[in-house]
Amino acid sequence: MSSGFFRSLVREAARRYPPKDRYARHFASGKLGRDPVFRHLLEHGLLAGEPCILDIGCGQGNLAALLAAARARHASGDWPADWPAPPAPREFRGIDLLARDVARAQSALGAQARFTCGDMREADFGEADAIVILDVLHYVDRDAQDDVLRRVRGALGAGGLLLLRIGAKSGSLRFRYTEWVDRIVMRLRGHRLTRLHGRATDEWARALEALGFRVEARPMSAGTGFANVLLVARLAGPCASRGELAA
Numbered sequence: 001m002s003s004g005f006f007r008s009l010v011r012e013a014a015r016r017y018p019p020k021d022r023y024a025r026h027f028a029s030g031k032l033g034r035d036p037v038f039r040h041l042l043e044h045g046l047l048a049g050e051p052c053i054l055d056i057g058c059g060q061g062n063l064a065a066l067l068a069a070a071r072a073r074h075a076s077g078d079w080p081a082d083w084p085a086p087p088a089p090r091e092f093r094g095i096d097l098l099a100r101d102v103a104r105a106q107s108a109l110g111a112q113a114r115f116t117c118g119d120m121r122e123a124d125f126g127e128a129d130a131i132v133i134l135d136v137l138h139y140v141d142r143d144a145q146d147d148v149l150r151r152v153r154g155a156l157g158a159g160g161l162l163l164l165r166i167g168a169k170s171g172s173l174r175f176r177y178t179e180w181v182d183r184i185v186m187r188l189r190g191h192r193l194t195r196l197h198g199r200a201t202d203e204w205a206r207a208l209e210a211l212g213f214r215v216e217a218r219p220m221s222a223g224t225g226f227a228n229v230l231l232v233a234r235l236a237g238p239c240a241s242r243g244e245l246a247a
């Protein structure tokens with residue numbers, strides 16, 4: 001499949017942001033085009049068939065914009081034969097700390113998604129079939145991370161899916177570079193960061209397995225200098241009722 005198709009999809013996603021918001025368009029185009037996780041999600045149908053999706057730390061809603069552009073292309077009959085149909089969730093929700101990004105996300109998606117401003121440490125996750133957390137958890141400390149994961153588990157139903165992208169902590173130059181770029185980008189976006197709280201891939205996987213997830217780690221840095229890994233975590237078999245583990 002030509003990468004020209006994906007590039008045109010990214011352009012369409014970026015055009016969902018108002019023309020006067022050149023920053024949002026530019027950012028969407030750069031992020032969606034360069035970060036391999038977005039193409040991977042579509043190409044491998046990771047969110048396909050999930051009726052309710054929650055994006056925690058959604059930023060300006062890049063993922064939702066890409067999925068909306070993908071649905072439109074698919075509906076027009078222009079879709080790679082070797083890709084699964086794109087996700088067509090009944091409900092897409094996003095939560096982010098920054099009011100400005102939440103407003104951007106809502107302006108790009110209109111009625112197709114619902115974004116709220118909130119801190120994941122306190123926000124109500126409601127119920128979801130799939131939860132996406134891309135490059136967000138390391139901004140809060142370990143206790144808060146564990147609590148968020150417990151509440152994520154409580155929000156998911158039987159067979160629920162968590163897509164958690166992390167920077168795999170290690171002594172490597174790649175990981176140091178990942179953190180360095182992260183700090184710069186977050187400062188530019190108006191965050192005041194103190195410490196970052198990374199963990200090694202195995203540590204994240206163990207925390208998820210202890211909550212009942214079956215975990216697969218996929219390297220997710222191709223074409224970048226980062227140390228990113230996507231954890232595809234699925235609840236195995238029948239699980240406790242929603243909310244049981246949220247307390």
Ligand SMILES: C[S@@+](CC[C@H](N)C(=O)[O-])C[C@H]1O[C@@H](n2cnc3c(N)ncnc32)[C@H](O)[C@@H]1O
Nearest residue numbers: 057058059096097098118119120134135136139
């Ligand atoms: C590196 S960006 C990733 C954005 C988006 N997930 C993506 O991949 O395009 C991290 C996002 O997490 C958000 N964030 C950081 N701490 C948060 C918190 N405690 N609760 C909710 N969102 C948070 C930031 O505002 C920012 O939009």
